Amino acid sequence: MIRQFSFAVLALLLTTSPAAAQRPVSVDLELSFVVDASGSIDQEEIQLQRQGYADALTNPQVQRAIASGFLRSIAVTYIEFAADQCVWQWLDWTKISDIPSARAAGARIMAAPREFCSGGNAIGEAVAFATKSTLENGFDGTRKVIDVSGDGPDTTGAVTVQDARATALANGFTINGLVIHRPSMPDLGDYYRANITGGPRSFVIQAKSRRSFADAIVKKLILEISDLAPERQQAER
Numbered sequence: 001m002i003r004q005f006s007f008a009v010l011a012l013l014l015t016t017s018p019a020a021a022q023r024p025v026s027v028d029l030e031l032s033f034v035v036d037a038s039g040s041i042d043q044e045e046i047q048l049q050r051q052g053y054a055d056a057l058t059n060p061q062v063q064r065a066i067a068s069g070f071l072r073s074i075a076v077t078y079i080e081f082a083a084d085q086c087v088w089q090w091l092d093w094t095k096i097s098d099i100p101s102a103r104a105a106g107a108r109i110m111a112a113p114r115e116f117c118s119g120g121n122a123i124g125e126a127v128a129f130a131t132k133s134t135l136e137n138g139f140d141g142t143r144k145v146i147d148v149s150g151d152g153p154d155t156t157g158a159v160t161v162q163d164a165r166a167t168a169l170a171n172g173f174t175i176n177g178l179v180i181h182r183p184s185m186p187d188l189g190d191y192y193r194a195n196i197t198g199g200p201r202s203f204v205i206q207a208k209s210r211r212s213f214a215d216a217i218v219k220k221l222i223l224e225i226s227d228l229a230p231e232r233q234q235a236e237r
Helices: 010-014 043-058 060-067 099-110 123-135 161-170 188-195 213-226
Strands: 025-036 074-081 087-096 139-150 173-180 204-207
Touching: 025 043, 025 087, 025 123, 025 213, 043 060, 043 074, 043 099, 043 213, 060 099, 060 213, 074 099, 074 123, 074 139, 087 099, 087 123, 123 139, 123 161, 123 173, 139 213, 161 173, 161 188, 173 188, 173 213, 188 204, 204 213
Parallel strands: 025 074, 025 139, 139 173, 173 204
Antiparallel strands: 074 087
16 A cells, blocks of 8 residues: 655644554564655665665564564564655555565565655654554554664654654654765764654664665664664664
């Protein structure tokens, strides 16, 4: 299911839906992938990002981490963001418990179209969307994590990233970050720590190159699924 977020006021984030009244499916982790698809990310890079997440779900180490959980399953969604009013949910909430379910989820991520929306990075809107979507998704996770990856700061949108983070943290979420290195923004990791990430054992990992992005995703997923935080020096690699 493809969903595009339309905003009104921040208070609507916690509005319940009829689906919320159904008995939720228990999982170890509810994990939102919130991925930069703004104008600074070209088509090849979009595909590399999607491939990285799709491959990570079937990675043997990630699968072992999932299998080591009490319920041996997680729920994931894949969301891309660009400018104001441009948030797309390409993978609806999906239970991952084995290779076939992970492979099917990855295929849906790879099949998503490319939407173009210029005008900055609405990270706050994307985090707000992920928060609301998680609270209404029909799953009941032991933990709730929002996983933001991007190559720039929050620059636009009806909801600031600081307000969106505050709402998420107030509802028990952890927000982690994967920073894609850009020479023009050497302090982006510090920006993520100060403005985006937060919650129990939150962390930021930096991918120093596009080539290292896939490895960074795998490392991050293992940490998130296992509920661990990396050593600072490891997270900066």
